[in-house]
Structures are given as C-alpha cells and as structure tokens.
Amino acid sequence: MKYYLGLVWEYFLNYAKTRLTYRADFWVEVISDLLFQATNLIFIFVVFAHTDTLGGFTEAEVVFVYGYFMIPYGLYSCFVNLWNFGDRYIVKGEMDRILTRPAHNLFQIFLENLDPPSLIGSFIGVIIMFWSGGQLGIELLWWHIPALIVMVLGSTLIYTGIYTILTSISFYSDSPTGIIPLMYNIQTYGRYPITIYNRIIQILLTWILPFAFVGIYPAALFLDRPEMIRMAWITPVMGIVFFTLGLLFWNGGIKRYRGAGS
Amino acid sequence: MQAIEVQDLRKTFQIQKSRGGLTGALKDLFARQYNEVAAVNDITFSIPQGEICGYIGENGAGKSTTIKMLTGILVPTSGQIKVNGYVPYQEREKFVQGIGVVFGQRSQLWWDIGVIESFQLLRKVYQVSEADYKKRLDELVERLQLQDLLSRPVRKLSLGQRMRCELVAALLHNPSIIFLDEPTIGLDIVVKSEIREFLKDLNRTQGTTILLTTHDLQDIEALCSRVIMLDAGNVIYDGGLDDLKTRWGKGKEVRFQFGKAVTASQLQAWTASLPVQWTQEGELVATALVTADTAVSDVLTAVLSQVEILDIQISETSTDEIVRQIYSSGSAEKPEVKIHV
Numbered sequence: 001m002k003y004y005l006g007l008v009w010e011y012f013l014n015y016a017k018t019r020l021t022y023r024a025d026f027w028v029e030v031i032s033d034l035l036f037q038a039t040n041l042i043f044i045f046v047v048f049a050h051t052d053t054l055g056g057f058t059e060a061e062v063v064f065v066y067g068y069f070m071i072p073y074g075l076y077s078c079f080v081n082l083w084n085f086g087d088r089y090i091v092k093g094e095m096d097r098i099l100t101r102p103a104h105n106l107f108q109i110f111l112e113n114l115d116p117p118s119l120i121g122s123f124i125g126v127i128i129m130f131w132s133g134g135q136l137g138i139e140l141l142w143w144h145i146p147a148l149i150v151m152v153l154g155s156t157l158i159y160t161g162i163y164t165i166l167t168s169i170s171f172y173s174d175s176p177t178g179i180i181p182l183m184y185n186i187q188t189y190g191r192y193p194i195t196i197y198n199r200i201i202q203i204l205l206t207w208i209l210p211f212a213f214v215g216i217y218p219a220a221l222f223l224d225r226p227e228m229i230r231m232a233w234i235t236p237v238m239g240i241v242f243f244t245l246g247l248l249f250w251n252g253g254i255k256r257y258r259g260a261g262s
Numbered sequence: 263m264q265a266i267e268v269q270d271l272r273k274t275f276q277i278q279k280s281r282g283g284l285t286g287a288l289k290d291l292f293a294r295q296y297n298e299v300a301a302v303n304d305i306t307f308s309i310p311q312g313e314i315c316g317y318i319g320e321n322g323a324g325k326s327t328t329i330k331m332l333t334g335i336l337v338p339t340s341g342q343i344k345v346n347g348y349v350p351y352q353e354r355e356k357f358v359q360g361i362g363v364v365f366g367q368r369s370q371l372w373w374d375i376g377v378i379e380s381f382q383l384l385r386k387v388y389q390v391s392e393a394d395y396k397k398r399l400d401e402l403v404e405r406l407q408l409q410d411l412l413s414r415p416v417r418k419l420s421l422g423q424r425m426r427c428e429l430v431a432a433l434l435h436n437p438s439i440i441f442l443d444e445p446t447i448g449l450d451i452v453v454k455s456e457i458r459e460f461l462k463d464l465n466r467t468q469g470t471t472i473l474l475t476t477h478d479l480q481d482i483e484a485l486c487s488r489v490i491m492l493d494a495g496n497v498i499y500d501g502g503l504d505d506l507k508t509r510w511g512k513g514k515e516v517r518f519q520f521g522k523a524v525t526a527s528q529l530q531a532w533t534a535s536l537p538v539q540w541t542q543e544g545e546l547v548a549t550a551l552v553t554a555d556t557a558v559s560d561v562l563t564a565v566l567s568q569v570e571i572l573d574i575q576i577s578e579t580s581t582d583e584i585v586r587q588i589y590s591s592g593s594a595e596k597p598e599v600k601i602h603v
Binding site for chain 1: 327372
C-alpha cells in the first residue's frame, strides 16, 4: 500500500514537471472543464425556472446533489482516466511495457494517465455543497465529514468499477466500441432525483449501472431525506462490489491481451 | 539450473477472415469467420543460467510471440513455461522483478522527462534501494558513456543514444535474465558493436542470462554460443553456431591467381590426393573448393610447389549465406553433400 501511494506521488511529480512547462495548456484544460460543469448547472437553473420542485426536490437541493456529484467525479477523472485506453495501450501495444513492470497493470495505467487539474472540479463541488447547504439551512454536524469521505470513496469506486468493466471490453473486441460515450450520457441521470424516472430506469440506475450512488443517494444522507437514507448507506458497499467486479473483469481481459505488431 | 524451460509451448491466434466486397463486409458484420493460426507451435527448449542464446527466424516466424510469452505479456494457449522459477503470466508482478526487457521498437522510457528522471521513476517502480541504485547507475553510465545524456529529455535523443538508455533502464533492478527483442535494429555499426560488447561484458561479469532475437547475424556471431532457429512457429535448429556452420557450410573457397597459364588437368593432378573441387575462370584464375575437414594449408602447399602464384583469397561460407539457405528451404536438415574427389 505504501508502495502504491509512493508511486502516486512520484507520478504526480512527473506530471507536474512535464505539464508545468505547458502552462497555457494546463489552464485551457481547467477552464474548459469548469465551463462544462457550468453548463450543467445552468441547465438545472433553467429547469427550475419552469417548476418549483423536481420529484420532491427543490432547486437548492438539486444543486447540492450536483455539488456532491462533482467531488467523486473530480477524483475519478483525476485518478481513473481510461478514455484513450484502447487506442494507446491495445492498438499501439503499450500494454506490453506495462506488463513487464512489477506493479498491478491497471494501477500503472491509472498512474500514467493522472489528470490532477480535474481535482479543481472536486474543490468547486465542495464549495457548491457548502453554499447550497447554507441556503437550505443544513447544519454541519460532526459526523458529516467522515460520512462524506466514506460516501465519496464509495461513489468513486463505483465509477472506477463501471468504467473498468467497460474498458476491459477492449480486450475481447478488436475495435474500441462506442459504449463509453453512451455511458457518459447515462451517468448524468444519477444527479437528479431518481423518483422522476420510470421504474425500469430506476432499477437500471440503482443496481445495473448504479450511477444513482454517485449523486442522489449519498447526497440525500446530508439532505436528511428519510426515504433514501438506507440507499445512501449502501453506497460504500456498492463501491466495493463494483470495484471488485471491475478488477475481475480486467484480470480476465488481460489474459486475452494479444499484443500488437512485432 | 535452467533459467528458462519451455515445453510444448503453443500460442494460437484467431484471425478474422474478411470476405471481399460490400456484401462480404455485411456478412462479416453478422457472422464472422475465424482462422486459427498457430504463431508458436509446440516448441520445447531450455536455456541454462548464464548462457547467451540467439533466437532467430524470418519475420512472422513467432520470435516475438515467444518472447512475449516468456516475459509474461501473453498467456500461452497450451504448454509449460518456467522462467527463473516462475510461471511468467501467473505471478507476473513478482516475476518481472527478476527480468529485464528491451524491445528495440518500443521505449521503456518516458518521452517528455529527462533520462535520469525516467530512471528515478523506474527505481521507485522496481523498489531498488537508493544505495544499490546509485552504485548500479554509476557503473552503467560509466560503461555506456551516458554522462552527457542524463539530463536530456528522451524525445531529444538519437536512436543509438536512446537504445543505450533503454539498456540501463532494463538493468537498474539487476535482473538475472534479460530479454532483448531486436536490440540493434536501426543502429549504426559503432553503436551496434558497443551494445554487443556491453552485453558480452554483462554476461561475463554478472552471469546474466541473455535471450535475444535479431535479424542481424553479426549480433549472433559476436554474442551467442547457442542459436535457436524458428520457422513458422517450429524450432528448426537448436544448437551451437559452430555446429550450424560446419553442418551447412560448404567448406572454404580458395581463389588463386597464377603467374602463368595452367590447365584443368594440371590442377587436378597437383591436388589428386586431396578432396578438392576446381573451377576455372580462364587460364590464370582458378578457385578450389576445399571441404570443411581438409586443411587449406595442404592445398596451398600442393599448389605452391608447382606454380608461381600472384594472389590468394580464402573465403568461408558466411553465416548470412547459411541462414538464407535454411530460411528458403524451411529446414535445418543437412543438405545432401556432394563429395568430389
């Protein structure tokens, strides 16, 4: 464990060394990231210009949920960046190099694709939570902080698990599939009160692609929504389950890796 | 102890068959047809510790696939592998700690950061202690003369410089076996011979087992006591390089330039007691083909005593020539030898 944490630090330092030389690039990335998040928030404001509540949630509450979502999402984007996996590691065969080094291969890929600017999104998420929480008159209790940490970790693991499973499809199919962009669309559903969807989508978002655990469920714990509190506490369990599934799929996929070229 | 043991190793790939034309492509979309291709076909060999072994074969013969199975990158379809006491693909993380890998066509180094920083990162990945790392790096840098390159980013290095850095990167954790896949590809003669010398030294001083694939037979001649030759996934030769040469070599050719005209029958008569075959290129020039077990000096003595000689050239069938013949015949069985007396 200490070994892996040490590696995160080393890779982070290297990231800093290479990236700080391209300062403009760094800020462009940060700003475009934030603009993307801002458009999502604006969408929420537009919706609430037409209605007072959404599935029983007020505007401030939905913004609070969005703030929560930004925290695990930022962590996920920073540490688990599998966007270009198929192209870079399978098609170009860089997986060869990864597999000849003594650290878990999935972890090495996470490290090589660290994206620290995404963490800024997490910070802004915290700010949004405090701001909208203040508007809602939520009192900060002592257990909120450890609970938030546990929930965020659970949510991040769920994301990691889902995308690891989806990415390991690259080992089975020759060409990268269009499934990841589709997922990026579905994941946004988890940020809204789940009760607004029909039954099938609710089940999908809870048990199959559990994006509701990266948004509405854990956030409901802090909003004191009794109907979702039980679901909220399942978040860390789902995190562990999906992360384990992700690893299993991945380790199965690795056995089928065929290498590229000579 | 055996450093590498391989038994009945096989790797098959499924290759999709593409049907021609648009209708073919549509059919492929719904019902794909696959061909099973055996890239490595039940091969068996073992390499003792401390040996330098050359692994040669034409493109697509299965060399890289074997190396990838030996290094744990690919999982074999069937058969047993044991390298350094491990089954490579099973305990990959522990196993790779004891091997070094250099792929000539792929870099182990980080493109954007300085060479020394890549080494530092590798030190952390391989958990080499600071003291060991320093000692080893100093030795290697000294030996390969990398002092001036260490602070440069990898992308600014020439291929030869990069290759030497790759060697260091693969050796920092002091592996007992190193795998080199075409380590000298694209390099100039000077760097090539530097790398060969370095590998030879490494083998001699540290007893490192080396398995290398190459298309450059001079690598093999300079380094390897043993050659494994592969064709279409099968081992067609496994043994010493000298053996290969004696088995396949046609002996030596001695080309004479005489001071005065000689006839074919004269030549035959002078060397009647020796197994020599003459071919004449005019009156003043003739070539004697001397079988491998005959001393060239005997032929020379026999001819020198009879006629004035202006020039002599002695040449041996080159390894290149031998290997080309084997590749084109697809078998290392000894060809029929015609003996002319």
